[in-house]
Amino acid sequence: xxxxxxxxxxxxxxxxxxxxxxxxxxxxxxxxxxxxxxxxxxxxxxxxxxxxxxxxxxxxxxxxxxxxxxxxxxxxxxxxxxxxxxxxxxxxxxxxxxxxxxxxxxxxxxxxxxxxxxxxxxxxxxxxxxxxxxxxxxxxxxxxxxxxxxxxxxxxxxxxxxxxxxxxxxxxxxxxxxxxxxxxxxxxxxxxxxxxxxxxxxxxxxxxxxxxxxxxxxxxxxxxxxxxxxxxxxxxxxxxxxxxxxxxxxxxxxxxxxxxxxxxxxxxxxxxxxxxxxxxxxxxxxxxxxxxxxxxxxxxxxxxxxxxxxxxxxxxxxxxxxxxxxxxxxxxxxxxxxxxxxxxxxxxxxxxxxxxxxxxxxxxxxxxxxxxxxxxxxxxxxxxxxxxxxxxxxxxxxxxxxxxxxxxxxxxxxxxxxxxxxxxxxxxxxxxxxxxxxxxxxxxxxxxxxxxxxxxxxxxxxxxxxxxxxxxxxxxxxxxxxxxxxxxxxxxxxxxxxxxxxxxxxxxxxxxxxxxxxxxxxxxxxxxxxxxxxxxxxxxxxxxxxxxxxxxxxxxxxxxxxxxxxxxxxxxxxxxxxxxxxxxxx
Amino acid sequence: xxxxxxxxxxxxxxxxxxxxxxxxxxxxxxxxxxxxxxxxxxxxxxxxxxxxxxxxxxxxxxxxxxxxxxxxxxxxxxxxxxxxxxxxxxxxxxxxxxxxxx
Numbered sequence: 001x002x003x004x005x006x007x008x009x010x011x012x013x014x015x016x017x018x019x020x021x022x023x024x025x026x027x028x029x030x031x032x033x034x035x036x037x038x039x040x041x042x043x044x045x046x047x048x049x050x051x052x053x054x055x056x057x058x059x060x061x062x063x064x065x066x067x068x069x070x071x072x073x074x075x076x077x078x079x080x081x082x083x084x085x086x087x088x089x090x091x092x093x094x095x096x097x098x099x100x101x102x103x104x105x106x107x108x109x110x111x112x113x114x115x116x117x118x119x120x121x122x123x124x125x126x127x128x129x130x131x132x133x134x135x136x137x138x139x140x141x142x143x144x145x146x147x148x149x150x151x152x153x154x155x156x157x158x159x160x161x162x163x164x165x166x167x168x169x170x171x172x173x174x175x176x177x178x179x180x181x182x183x184x185x186x187x188x189x190x191x192x193x194x195x196x197x198x199x200x201x202x203x204x205x206x207x208x209x210x211x212x213x214x215x216x217x218x219x220x221x222x223x224x225x226x227x228x229x230x231x232x233x234x235x236x237x238x239x240x241x242x243x244x245x246x247x248x249x250x251x252x253x254x255x256x257x258x259x260x261x262x263x264x265x266x267x268x269x270x271x272x273x274x275x276x277x278x279x280x281x282x283x284x285x286x287x288x289x290x291x292x293x294x295x296x297x298x299x300x301x302x303x304x305x306x307x308x309x310x311x312x313x314x315x316x317x318x319x320x321x322x323x324x325x326x327x328x329x330x331x332x333x334x335x336x337x338x339x340x341x342x343x344x345x346x347x348x349x350x351x352x353x354x355x356x357x358x359x360x361x362x363x364x365x366x367x368x369x370x371x372x373x374x375x376x377x378x379x380x381x382x383x384x385x386x387x388x389x390x391x392x393x394x395x396x397x398x399x400x401x402x403x404x405x406x407x408x409x410x411x412x413x414x415x416x417x418x419x420x421x422x423x424x425x426x427x428x429x430x431x432x433x434x435x436x437x438x439x440x441x442x443x444x445x446x447x448x449x450x451x452x453x454x455x456x457x458x459x460x461x462x463x464x465x466x467x468x469x470x471x472x473x474x475x476x477x478x479x480x481x482x483x484x485x486x487x488x489x490x491x492x493x494x495x496x497x498x499x500x501x502x503x504x505x506x507x508x509x510x511x512x513x514x515x516x517x518x519x520x521x522x523x524x525x526x527x528x529x530x531x532x533x534x535x536x537x538x539x540x541x542x543x544x545x546x547x548x549x550x551x552x553x554x555x556x557x558x559x560x561x562x563x564x565x566x567x568x569x570x571x572x573x574x575x576x577x578x579x580x581x582x583x584x585x586x
Numbered sequence: 587x588x589x590x591x592x593x594x595x596x597x598x599x600x601x602x603x604x605x606x607x608x609x610x611x612x613x614x615x616x617x618x619x620x621x622x623x624x625x626x627x628x629x630x631x632x633x634x635x636x637x638x639x640x641x642x643x644x645x646x647x648x649x650x651x652x653x654x655x656x657x658x659x660x661x662x663x664x665x666x667x668x669x670x671x672x673x674x675x676x677x678x679x680x681x682x683x684x685x686x687x688x
Contacts, residue, residue, distance in 0.1 A: 106650050111666060113681030116619070116673035121607050122639065122651035129643035151653070 015222050018066075018138070018174040021059030022052065024232065024241030028217060029225050033198055038165050038175040040195040042187045043202030048213060048234055049178040050075070051084065052202070053140040055238045056176050058089045060138045061099040068138035069101045069130040069173075073146035077102045087238045101130040107150030114152055120160040124167060131173060139168065139175040148189050165194045186218065197221045203229070207384070212351040215241050231353040231387075235361070242353060242394065251401045253277060258370075258405060261300030262293070264463065264474035265433075265448070270456035274431055276369075277403040278454070279396050281426055283410040284435030288446050289467055290409040291315070293435070294372045295324045295331060296472060297407055301370040302334035309368035310342045311359060313378045317342030328471045341366050352383040352391045360398060371399060376408040376425075389425060396428050430454045435465065438486050445486035447477055464490065600624070600632040601661040605651050607640045612671045616655035619672035627684045657681075 017031035026032050033039045033056075043049050057068040072080055080102060081091040094100040103126060131139065144161065151157050168175045177195055179187035186192045192199055199219040205212060214229045232241040257272035266273045274280055280297075284290045298308040312320060320342065321331045334340035343362050345355070363371065373379075373395075380388040392408070399406045408429070426432050432451040437444050446465040450458045463474040464486045478485040478493045485493050604620060606613030617636060624632045639646050639654070649658060653669040659682055668681035679685045 103647055105652060107652060111664075113666070113668040113677055114670050115668050115675075115677040115681060116616075116670035117612060118653040118655065118670040119612070120652060121654040122605065122646055122656060123653075125607060125639045125643045125654075126646045126651070129646065147652075 018060075019064060020056045021063045022055055022239050022241065024230070025215070025239070028215075028230060028241060029198075029220060030223055033174055033176070034220070034223070035174050036169065036172045037197040038168050038177055038195045039198040039200065040177050040179060040187070040192055041200045041202065042179040042181050042192070044181045044204060047181075047202040047204040048232075048239060049202060050080075050142050051087065051234060052200075052239055053142050053176045053178055054080070054084045054089065054091070055087070057100060057138055057140050058084070058091070058094065059238075061094055066137035067099045067101075067134040068140065069103065069127065069134075069136045070140045070142070071103045071105060071127060071130070072142050073105050073107075074143055076104045076106070080104075087234070088236065089238075098134050101134055101136065103127075103130055105146075107146065109150050109152075112150065118153075118156065120147075120157075120164070123160075124164065128171075131171065137173055139173045140178075141175065142178045143180065144177055145179050145187065145189050145191065161191070162194050202232075212353060212383075212387075231351075233351075233353045233357050235354075235357050240357060242356065251277075251397070252403075253400075254403060258304070259300050260293075261296035261303075262472055262474065265293075268450050268459035268461070268463065268474070269431070269453055270458055272456075274405055275455060276405055277400055278405060278430035279400065279428065280405070280407045280431040280433065281410055281429040282407055282433050282435065283412050285412050285437060288435035288437050289465060289472065290411070290435060291320065291374055292324070292327060292467060292472055293433070293448075294374050294407050294409050295320065295329055298340060298370060298372050299324075299329050299331060299334065301405075302331075302337070302339040306339070306369035307366060308334070308340050308370040308372065309362060309366050310340065310372045310374065311362075312342060312344045312372075312374050313347045314375065316344050326469060327467055328469055341368070347378045347381055352379065352387055355379060356391050356394060359395065363399070363402070363404070367402075368404060371404050371406045372409070373406065374409045375411045377411045392425055393428060426452075441487070441489045443487050445490075447486060448474060598631070598662055600628055600659065602632060602634045603649070603658040603660055604634055604636045605639055605646070605649065605654065605656045605658070606636060607638065607654050613655045615671040615673065616657070619675070619678065620657055623672075623675060623678055623682070623684070627679070659683075 016035040017026075017029070017033065018035040019026050019032035020029075041049050041052055054070065057070055060066040060068050070080070075083065077095075084091055091100065091102070095102055105123070105126075127139070130136065144164075147157055147161075148154065165175075165177075177191065179189070179191045181201075182188040182190070186199060186201065196219070198217070198221065201216045201218050203214040203216070205214065213232050213234070215232045216229045217225045217227065230241050232239055254276040256276040257270075257274065258276050259266050259273040260269070282290050282293055294310075298310055301308040310317075310320070315323075317335075321335070324331050331340060335342070341362075343359075345358070347355070349355075359373075376392065379391070383391065396406065408425075410425070429452075431453045433448060434451045435446060435448050437446050446467070447462050448465040449462045450460075452458075462477050464477040466473045466475060475490075478490045602620065602624070604613075604617055606616065617634070620634060624634065637645060639651065645651075649656075655669070655671060657668045657672065657678075659666040659668075666681055666683060668678055670677075672678045
């Protein structure tokens with residue numbers, strides 16, 4: 001005590017814990033219940049108080065070698081044994097092996113008469129005897145409040161209870177005391193007043209017709225503890241509390257890539273598909289082929305010899321197998337070969353936690369490399385958005401830690417490509433593929449594109465997603481001024497392009513021919529011109545010769561006439577007259 | 587016939603068990619109060635056995651003992667239980683079914 005006051009920081013390590021062995025509870029409480037002290041577990045009817053107490057005791061024996069005493073005020077020994085047997089606890093066996101003492105304290109108010117003063121020393125003697133007979137370290141009192149109904153003198157009862165809890169402490173046993181939830185206080189009869197070291201509140205609430213169990217550590221004197229409400233569930237192997245906050249972000253990652261089973265899709269994802277252990281979100285409006293893509297991925301895994309687990313929340317396994325036959329996927333062979341397992345359940349079958357636990361169990365037993373959740377959105381309907389996000393977080397973390405590649409398909413309502421829930425969920429996903437349909441020209445066509453793919457170069461192209469009886473394929477969609485063209489519009493566009501090309505070719509040929517023709521004409525013209533020129537040149541030469549000859553003749557004639565007239569050198573007049581002569585002569 | 591049967595039942599020996607722990611004033615008072623009532627109503631037809639649970643704690647479970655002191659009317663049947671130091675005689679008589687029921 002002195003040490004505690006002197007150094008409050010050292011209190012936590014010094015407070016010894018008593019591990020419960022209940023999955024998750026020890027994580028929340030930081031190691032277990034306070035050792036050697038009583039813990040109050042309170043909650044309404046049917047919230048699992050007795051079961052939690054019984055599990056605390058049974059696990060104490062089985063896992064920690066600590067014998068225990070179960071003092072029941074409500075259920076008889078056979079009833080109790082039968083109730084916990086459904087969780088796989090062999091209570092009678094443990095009783096035979098003297099590891100557990102069951103003591104049913106039966107009070108029948110109608111057979112009991114009170115006369116004068118009394119105390120509950122008889123209870124103390126019984127409990128003491130039970131503890132000492134097997135060396136018990138753990139004690140359960142379930143539900144001690146029944147005494148309030150059986151005994152009329154409440155003053156004595158309260159005083160005795162106070163004494164009992166003190167006595168349990170001095171006895172050094174770790175006790176779990178269950179109590180009914182009260183209206184205005186934690187317990188109906190204010191037991192929290194006496195048991196104040198640790199109080200755990202269980203709740204069983206129904207939201208939208210789906211029941212969820214919640215656990216909260218209200219009080220844990222002298223220790224740090226998670227104060228949140230944690231969902232818990234009662235499964236085949238007892239209670240498991242699902243703490244969200246205990247999961248860290250430190251899982252190992254892989255550089256290995258796995259194919260999707262669609263070659264063009266692999267090509268869009270950097271040529272090699274998804275990273276192993278990544279989480280993939282596949283969103284799409286109804287009828288865009290989400291399940292088909294998922295089935296392809298699962299089949300691809302099976303073809304690689306890996307195990308794939310297909311959680312289907314909307315279709316039965318046989319229905320999926322039949323439907324996939326129509327696109328040439330024969331999944332039944334993989335199922336027979338033990339590589340593919342289906343798990344179908346209606347989302348409304350039970351609450352989110354139960355779904356999660358069932359999925360965890362399936363995954364743990366089948367150890368798949370690929371898990372498909374189809375569709376995750378229908379699970380979303382069975383809880384509030386924050387619960388769903390928490391659930392998906394837990395599932396993603398769990399699967400990532402196990403290096404399991406997970407494909408979540410997600411249904412979006414028609415019209416809106418992205419929903420709020422998906423936007424929030426998408427941040428948990430490494431790869432996000434979007435399937436969409438385009439309507440136009442009286443037909444509906446599917447397209448697929450990669451919205452994000454962490455850590456890989458991926459295509460930014462919208463591809464048309466074709467589903468035929470030979471499987472699925474992706475083809476380049478035509479992207480023009482009027483948007484993405486798919487289906488027959490794409491085909492028409494392709495035909496149009498082909499025609500244009502042909503026309504262009506023909507035009508080019510025609511021009512070539514025309515050019516040839518022009519050249520021919522020109523050449524012909526050149527030839528004609530040249531021959532004309534030659535003709536003219538010949539003519540010119542002929543004229544030239546004629547002129548030469550005449551000049552010679554004239555000059556000869558002039559000289560002769562000059563000599564005849566005995567003329568002087570007035571050649572200029574004579575020259576002017578010459579043509580007269582010349583002309584007049586002939 | 588009916589009267590005869592009642593007489594027969596009353597003629598039998600009453601077996602009363604008084605569970606105590608140690609010789610506390612409470613347990614002593616209970617024994618004295620019980621004896622007083624028996625002397626008045628059942629003279630010569632009763633037998634009180636005092637059981638000290640301090641010495642025989644294993645008996646507490648089988649007898650469904652919770653409070654101390656406790657008187658159990660083993661015979662005549664049905665078994666009836668009265669708890670307390672039996673200072674309230676009226677309630678003790680009701681508990682032992684010795685109250686004339688009219």
